[in-house]
Amino acid sequence: MYTYYVYILTNVKRNVMYVGVTNNLENRVAQHRDGKGGAFTRRYRVNTLVYAEEYQQVEDAIAREKEIKGWRRSKKDALVKTVNPSWTDLLEHNVVKGPSLRSG
Numbered sequence: 001m002y003t004y005y006v007y008i009l010t011n012v013k014r015n016v017m018y019v020g021v022t023n024n025l026e027n028r029v030a031q032h033r034d035g036k037g038g039a040f041t042r043r044y045r046v047n048t049l050v051y052a053e054e055y056q057q058v059e060d061a062i063a064r065e066k067e068i069k070g071w072r073r074s075k076k077d078a079l080v081k082t083v084n085p086s087w088t089d090l091l092e093h094n095v096v097k098g099p100s101l102r103s104g
Helices: 025-033 039-043 058-069 073-083
Strands: 004-010 017-022 048-055
Touching (some): 025 048, 048 058, 048 073
């Protein structure tokens, strides 16, 4: 059984966000950082993991991704700030290796 993650990446200036789903968070972020994550993340250099939620069912993760993608930027910012007020890179600080980061 897989664990699925809904994640949010941003760039250095924090003016662009990307929301995605994966079953291997560390590898997926590494792909984004290597320029293999997709045209959007490559173009805007979006590779800092600032938020992640954990799910057991892929359908739940995809539904949550779609929900977050539909939000205004201010609501996405508020979501990130609930678990990461300083917008630090969660992978560099080993935050994602702990228990579920799901906030709601």
